[in-house]
Amino acid sequence: MFIIFLTGTFLTFIFVFQPLLCSLTKKENVAVYGKASQSTVYPGAFAYYAIDGYREGRFSQGSCSATNNDFNPWWRLDLGRTHKVFNINITNRVEYPTRIDGAEIRIGDSLDNNGNNNPRCAVISTIAPGFTDTFQCNGMDGRYINVVISGRNEFLTLCEVEVYASRLD
Numbered sequence: 001m002f003i004i005f006l007t008g009t010f011l012t013f014i015f016v017f018q019p020l021l022c023s024l025t026k027k028e029n030v031a032v033y034g035k036a037s038q039s040t041v042y043p044g045a046f047a048y049y050a051i052d053g054y055r056e057g058r059f060s061q062g063s064c065s066a067t068n069n070d071f072n073p074w075w076r077l078d079l080g081r082t083h084k085v086f087n088i089n090i091t092n093r094v095e096y097p098t099r100i101d102g103a104e105i106r107i108g109d110s111l112d113n114n115g116n117n118n119p120r121c122a123v124i125s126t127i128a129p130g131f132t133d134t135f136q137c138n139g140m141d142g143r144y145i146n147v148v149i150s151g152r153n154e155f156l157t158l159c160e161v162e163v164y165a166s167r168l169d
């Protein structure tokens with residue numbers, strides 16, 4: 001009887017409380033509500049394409065942003081107000097996948113150096129062609145999310161940037 005009671009309690013937790021807990025703590029991709037800009041615009045590859053909601057990694061499909069071959073190219077998302085950022089997903093382009101290597105994710109409220117001086121969440125070592133990798137930012141605060149490649153000339157291409165964060169009121 002006790003075992004049945006215990007099992008029942010356990011199942012109640014699994015089927016009732018667990019989904020409730022998940023729905024309360026679920027983080028939304030807030031990137032789609034933001035505004036994107038970038039150092040320069042490669043013809044037709046607008047900054048917005050990195051937050052259009054599609055992870056499509058083939059450049060020809062028109063869902064990847066790209067800069068020209070800039071020195072220190074950057075892409076920036078403005079969330080409109082400060083958020084607590086938990087994790088960021090970045091989808092790499094299928095073609096020329098090594099262009100993303102060494103890119104830094106920076107988060108903060110400053111626009112100094114176009115936001116590229118904000119605290120660093122992560123350095124992207126590499127992302128497989130067309131794949132999506134997750135970077136943990138552990139609740140860093142910021143209105144601006146930058147992806148910047150420092151110290152070399154490069155085309156910065158992002159096929160999707162998802163930002164899972166909570167608004168700070």
Ligand SMILES: [Ca+2]
Pocket residue numbers: 049050051052053054055056063064159160
């Ligand atoms: Ca996209």
